[in-house]
Amino acid sequence: MSAHDALVVALVVLVLLGAVPVLAGILQYALIPVHAWRNHLRDAAPHLPRVVVVVPAWNEGAVLAASLERLMSLQYPPDRLRVLVVDDASTDDTPDVVLAKAAQHPGRIVHLRRAQGGQGKAHTLNHGIEHALADRWMQALLIMDADVIYRPDSLRKMTRHLADERVGAVTAFIREGSGRPGSVARFIGYEYVTAQAAARRAQNVLGAMACLAGGAQLHSRANLEAIGGRIDTTTLAEDTYTTFLTQLDGRHVVFEPAAVVLAEEPDSVRALWKQRVRWARGNVQITSMFDHVWFRRPWPLRRGGERLGSWTFGLVWFSVYLLPVSIVAATVGLVGLHLVAQTTALVAFRSLWWLAVAAYVFITTVTLLLDRETARRSWFQGLTFPGLLALVVMSAAWVPGLWEETVPGVFGLRMTDDGRDWWQLALYAWPLLAMLLAPLVRACDGVRGLRLLSVPLLYVIGFGPVLCAITLDAYVKQWRGASAAWDKTEKTGRVVG
Amino acid sequence: MSTRDDAAPGPAPRDPLAPDALEAEIRDDARAERRVAWIGLVGVLVTAGVLVLLSVLR
Numbered sequence: 313m314s315a316h317d318a319l320v321v322a323l324v325v326l327v328l329l330g331a332v333p334v335l336a337g338i339l340q341y342a343l344i345p346v347h348a349w350r351n352h353l354r355d356a357a358p359h360l361p362r363v364v365v366v367v368p369a370w371n372e373g374a375v376l377a378a379s380l381e382r383l384m385s386l387q388y389p390p391d392r393l394r395v396l397v398v399d400d401a402s403t404d405d406t407p408d409v410v411l412a413k414a415a416q417h418p419g420r421i422v423h424l425r426r427a428q429g430g431q432g433k434a435h436t437l438n439h440g441i442e443h444a445l446a447d448r449w450m451q452a453l454l455i456m457d458a459d460v461i462y463r464p465d466s467l468r469k470m471t472r473h474l475a476d477e478r479v480g481a482v483t484a485f486i487r488e489g490s491g492r493p494g495s496v497a498r499f500i501g502y503e504y505v506t507a508q509a510a511a512r513r514a515q516n517v518l519g520a521m522a523c524l525a526g527g528a529q530l531h532s533r534a535n536l537e538a539i540g541g542r543i544d545t546t547t548l549a550e551d552t553y554t555t556f557l558t559q560l561d562g563r564h565v566v567f568e569p570a571a572v573v574l575a576e577e578p579d580s581v582r583a584l585w586k587q588r589v590r591w592a593r594g595n596v597q598i599t600s601m602f603d604h605v606w607f608r609r610p611w612p613l614r615r616g617g618e619r620l621g622s623w624t625f626g627l628v629w630f631s632v633y634l635l636p637v638s639i640v641a642a643t644v645g646l647v648g649l650h651l652v653a654q655t656t657a658l659v660a661f662r663s664l665w666w667l668a669v670a671a672y673v674f675i676t677t678v679t680l681l682l683d684r685e686t687a688r689r690s691w692f693q694g695l696t697f698p699g700l701l702a703l704v705v706m707s708a709a710w711v712p713g714l715w716e717e718t719v720p721g722v723f724g725l726r727m728t729d730d731g732r733d734w735w736q737l738a739l740y741a742w743p744l745l746a747m748l749l750a751p752l753v754r755a756c757d758g759v760r761g762l763r764l765l766s767v768p769l770l771y772v773i774g775f776g777p778v779l780c781a782i783t784l785d786a787y788v789k790q791w792r793g794a795s796a797a798w799d800k801t802e803k804t805g806r807v808v809g
Numbered sequence: 810m811s812t813r814d815d816a817a818p819g820p821a822p823r824d825p826l827a828p829d830a831l832e833a834e835i836r837d838d839a840r841a842e843r844r845v846a847w848i849g850l851v852g853v854l855v856t857a858g859v860l861v862l863l864s865v866l867r
Contacts (some may be wrong), residue, residue, distance in 0.1 A: 341849075341852070342849070344848070345848070345849030345850070347844055347845050348844070349843075349846075351842055353835055353837070353839040354839065356835050357832075358828045358831035358835075360826065360831075387825050388826070389826060427821060468825075472835060513845065570838045570841070591823075659849075669863070670856055670860060673855060673856045673859045673860070674852050674853070674856040677851065678848055678851075678852040681848045681851060681852070682845070710863050711867055712864070717846065768824055809838070
């Protein structure tokens with residue numbers, strides 16, 4: 313093999329690396345229909361344990377009254393439900409709100425105040441968990457966020473899985489539930505269906521759960537005690553850490569799609585960026601902390617958790633974790649091929665994007681059908697999730713000459729050879745360009761005069777590339793050892809349930 | 810005389826937390842979950858249809 317041929321093969325391999333996340337996405341979605349039969353409902357049974365709900369609260373006065381009232385009206389035996397609000401030394405009216413609710417529901421709502429706050433959610437939760445574990449009354453513990461609204465039947469739909477002692481923890485479907493969502497919240501609403509209603513069904517089928525949703529984590533007492541009776545305080549993804557520990561200790565984690573919890577999500581790119589960088593940095597930490605788990609089936613420990621080490625789960629985890637890397641690989645591959653073997657570059661580009669079109673149509677269709685309520689609110693955001701310019705690239709891959717000849721021809725124009733060359737390079741490099749341009753959306757959001765531009769730019773560049781850019785930013789921040797202080801997302805009480 | 814006063818008492822509202830109601834709810838949710846098989850099938854058919862249509866339009 314000549315050096316030229318070897319180079320072409322290496323570049324084709326790089327393009328194939330770019331196809332891995334697309335294939336992993338198709339694989340996850342192909343597993344969803346299997347959930348029709350392979351789910352935990354056949355092992356569930358009526359079960360109403362005594363539940364303590366721990367609500368961490370730091371300046372949550374605007375949202376707590378509604379969420380506490382909804383907890384009190386859950387269709388769950390009142391004598392089997394207690395709420396501990398752990399007030400993380402709030403400086404707003406949080407104590408007044410909680411004490412007023414406690415007076416309305418004596419014995420069912422308890423206000424715990426930490427003298428010193430600001431250490432982060434995990435510390436706050438541990439204060440409540442310690443209090444709950446000290447009392448033998450508690451049989452199960454629900455960790456939630458202060459702003460979320462539980463649907464009346466949601467808790468009992470979660471507890472039924474704990475009738476099976478092999479189950480250590482259960483999570484629910486968190487749906488974006490703002491009353492008047494803007495574009496960012498609508499994108500998040502669609503994304504939550506893909507990341508929860510879809511992906512967690514697939515993970516139920518695989519028998520390995522990536523993460524209990526932070527706002528809806530129900531643990532059996534046995535599980536909580538087995539994992540040390542506290543939440544890890546060293547990572548930014550304490551919910552993922554707990555999920556992994558539960559499974560590595562031999563207990564199952566179940567996603568219950570019929571248990572619906574409404575949450576308020578960020579409605580600006582800046583707030584989204586702040587929240588997601590924290591999540592993504594948490595995932596970088598988790599990937600490193602559990603480096604002995606990945607692709608190690610059979611799991612060397614004696615007690616369970618082996619599914620976390622399966623190739624399929626590893627593929628699902630790393631296809632998200634390494635998405636920016638695969639985008640860079642595919643771009644380098646295509647641009648490199650364009651320089652050394654143009655015909656191969658064209659074939660590779662068309663093959664990659666044909667696959668992307670198939671994945672886009674399949675994933676969008678299934679996502680919109682999975683959750684009709686979100687589909688009604690966010691169908692346009694679903695269609696434009698990859699970005700309007702990515703749709704242009706898809707059309708260029710499907711219809712050769714469309715943008716080089718047909719469209720300019722309509723206006724009586726003709727593209728020069730140099731123009732064609734640059735156009736082709738731009739198509740090849742678009743996924744990387746989109747990821748690099750995504751910070752512009754955040755920058756516009758931060759400048760008063762340009763704020764109006766940020767939403768149109770978000771549609772042009774795409775919500776998906778923005779999430780990739782956030783992951784890239786998280787890599788950089790983690791690598792540079794940037795401060796990892798807890799940075800709470802501001803909630804204003806927009807949820808309507 | 811109010812007809813409401815004369816109305817025969819209907820069946821008592823079902824307690825959603827009664828064991829038999831909870832059992833029925835699990836069965837109903839298991840049955841409802843079967844829709845994801847149809848959703849998957851629709852997804853495959855729509856994808857195939859779109860790919861065929863795009864191929865014809867090329």
